[in-house]
Amino acid sequence: MFENFMNDTVEVLKTNGEKYENVEVSVQSEIIYIQRSDVLIETGDLILRIMINGETETYQVVDPGFNEAGSLLPAGYQIKHRKLGLPEVEKAIQKITDKLNGLN
Structure with a gap:
């Protein structure tokens, strides 16, 4: 049901260097919605949205x-972000x- 609203595709770059590609989300001005629980999203992680015009x-x-699954909604994130x-x-x-290179 809510998959229809996940019309953006992003890359998640975690602070530890892990990368998740082709994550379907809904990017809004104050919140990014991700209806997946298999990707661990943490404070400080980066979400990169490559737009149709080539800009990122x-x-x-x-x-x-993070929200656990309920009667109507699957488990997922309502991420507050800073552009x-x-x-x-x-x-x-x-x-x-x-x-990653041991310089920090």
């Missing part, structure tokens, strides 16, 4: 907002890269 929007998770500008994106990705 990057969001940083502020509050993952990042280009300098912030570069800095956040560099921090993850440094961590």
Whole structure:
């Protein structure tokens, strides 16, 4: 039922360097909805949305907002996020890269 609303595809880049690709979501101005429980979303993770025009929007998770399955809704996330500008994106990705290379 709610799958029809998941009309955006994103990549989740975790702070530990793990990456999940082709995650179907619904990106809203204040919340990103993900109806999956197999992807662990944590504060600080990045969500990259590649748009049809080739541009990329990057969001940083502020509050993952995981919800267990209920009678009407499947388990999933209602993620509160902060949209990042280009300098912030570069800095956040560099921090993850440094961590993976043992520089942090």
